[in-house]
Amino acid sequence: MIRDGAIQLNGKPAKPNALTQTGDCVEIAYPDPVETDVEAENIPLEILFEDANLLVLNKPQGMVVHPAPGHLSGTLVNALLYHIRDLSGIGGELRPGIVHRIDRMTSGLLVVAKNDAAHRALSNQFRDHTAHRSYAALVDGNIKADAGKVDAPIARHPVDRKRMAIVPGGRDAITHWRVAARYGQYTLLQLDLETGRTHQIRVHLASLQHPVTGDVVYGREKQPFGLVGQALHGYRLTFVHPKTGERMTFYAPLPDYFLQALKKAGEPGSGEYILNLLKELECGNPS
Template identity: 60%
Template sequence: MERINITIDESGVGERIDVFLSKKLRDISRSHIKSLIKDGKVLVDGNTTKPNYKTRKGDNIFISIPPPKKMNTEPENIPINIIYEDNDIIVINKPQGMVVHPAPGNYSGTLVNALLYHCDNLSEINGAIRPGIVHRIDKDTSGLLVVAKNDMAHIKLAHQLQSKTMSRIYWTIVEYNIKQDKGIIDAPIGRHPIDRKRMAVVESGRRAVTHYEVLERFGDYTLVKAQLETGRTHQIRVHMAYIGHPVVGDPVYGIKKQRFNLKGQVLHAKQLTLIHPRSGEKMTFEAPLPEYFEKLLPILRN
């Protein structure tokens, strides 16, 4: 068990203890810290506390962090929307709200759990936690991704991503009116220098390129088609926020006051084009806009 001791100085006074610790311990999420507090693993001057406790100068905080759980990915009978399947690949239309593979805080209910129930074989290149996963999309992003059923397929699909011969097109609704009809955002993305749980455009980041085209304007909002040239974490969300047009509903990079009751960002992986790893055939798949996206369009048009 890891043990950490922190004494509050002037800079940390008056903050909720869960907020303070999530900033101080950058590798631990706020939700995980809340769980540690509720489990009595966080003591202030030797006493248990609550997540909303406001820190005081001189507080001696003692944190006990248990070792991470060993993740054992189990098959789960979870329905999945299969767009295409053969002996080598399976193309899924992932719903908003589903995590792609198990990780701390999400040990079950993921796409991988569902795939293990559905498929007899998945590629083993990414290990037992991410079998078959060639690329990912965020939990609250919906749409298409391809999964490899064997190592041959995985290697060839990964090479297509690397060589930019796999095309991924997203539809999104962003804040405000984009005046130009199309554009290219070429700005490097890396970890945010202060908040390590966010990504940002930073000079030290890896090159990231997004091509975008306006499909429809709604006054204060714009429907956009975005095509990834590279595949950095949160790329479209970070890039659109960077040019002043954050994705509607984005809880991390979006505006604070959202007008619509959404469960996450309005971002859908609508089209995927790849070369089949065995046949060499060029294949294009499309996923219709999901309900959360379709419901928003008439509201914006009116």
Template identity: 50%
Template sequence: METIEIIVDEQDNERVDAFLASELDDVSRSYIKKLIKKDLVRVNDKKVKPKYIVSQGDIIVVQLPEPKKLEIKPEDIPIEIVYEDEDVAVVNKPQGMVVHPAPGHHSGTLVNALLYHLDSLSSINGIIRPGIVHRIDKDTSGLLMIAKNNNAHNKLSEQLKEHTITRRYYALVKGNIKEDSGTVNAPVGRHPVDRKKMAVTNKNSKNAVTHFTVLERFGDYSLIEAKLETGRTHQIRVHMKYIKHPIVGDPVYGSKNQKFKLNGQLLHAKVIGFNHPRTDEYMEFDSELPEHFQRVLNVLEKDRAK
């Protein structure tokens, strides 16, 4: 059983179950409630209820049971492997594919495909996330680094922490951005009301910086390149909504009016660059925009030419 201690550093009038759901990665609020009922969450060494309001200085101790061992099976799912050697691989994830299994969703993921197509994967992130150093959302397409051994995993993770990984995304956003380029420097954390969403907030948030450049304008739409300085959950999607230019097709942060009949946001991880974990040589990879993204650009190009 893993024990985690968290000290509340500010007064925010938040329930303990909501607070912990925002503090702990991949742990839902409903699961936190179950832990509280089992007396596996204590505040100041006292048993509490989920509705307990945390206060500045509270010491919260959470005991997380060992996860049930899941059998993640290799699956012959076609994936585009852009590069591979004995230490790393770079894959181009399609839109609609989940990166790794989760409770209740054990198949059809990128990890299932990697287990079939690659001869080895790092084990640092456990049975559910072998080889996974970083993630992109299910409906975001594009390039991901994969670690094939633990040494490579550690080296790539360190580069992520130091913000030395090159990550450039293409996105089609709503509205005509007047500036040719800009920077959004706004902290991102769990949405204060809807815990499934992220938001720009000063409460329980982390520093987040996105640089963007306008590549092309299509009247009511702008094609941008976004460069991540930090890598928070949903960062580009949240930041573009924050500056009132949400990503087209985004079902969570975008407009409910769907003009192009999309299945998700037009956001593509186009370029990734890193120092090779064994040779320290800088490597950079580029990918074409996927068909569904290019189709919309073609429509906008034709409309502009009329």
């Protein structure tokens, strides 16, 4: 937007390296949303909450969030365009309403903006780390410690541009983890994100030599327990409602693919038991 002249500083086009001072006047001219060519598709969605400003949904494993080469249909955006008449356009032509995203083979909670004001407010919360996300992950190996933190910058892999990696000078990335249960060769973790970088949890856990089970990109090629992707689920999402100011927290129970993997790993408890266990571990987290 700076290069397009849409941001002015004290009445003049701002430069990318401009520094602001107290008393400066910054004006932003948001462009009109571009009419999308993405087609609406009648794809079922699991919506947990919806009002005039936003909706919260539980994305299934295997669904791409927004259209991309090789995935121009069957995405969350295609489904949203069918189910909701008006969506925020700030995200651009291919991402109407999308505030944040999760990987295709990761399941879990997402918040979607239904107007531009909600989109800006929610985006600011994710940028400022006042919106919080918690995940459950089954990982390879038996982690000896009960809890820990990975503070390591992430950027594109210097050789394989389709992957992310821990790279000096990359974007700050911090992941907190706690052991929820141990199954000998596998461990169930509860994780909280301070930042939300692409593939953050997967890269950070792989750096501990405990990659997410089923993750063929950052872990082993073998996928046990009938998994077709990584055993990673965003089970909790917290943010402040952009209109009412109410702090809202949502939970998504572990999906069947995750529960089946846990059962085969040796977990005797029910899905409700596991979710309650994860909730107990949230106490004292940075969120």
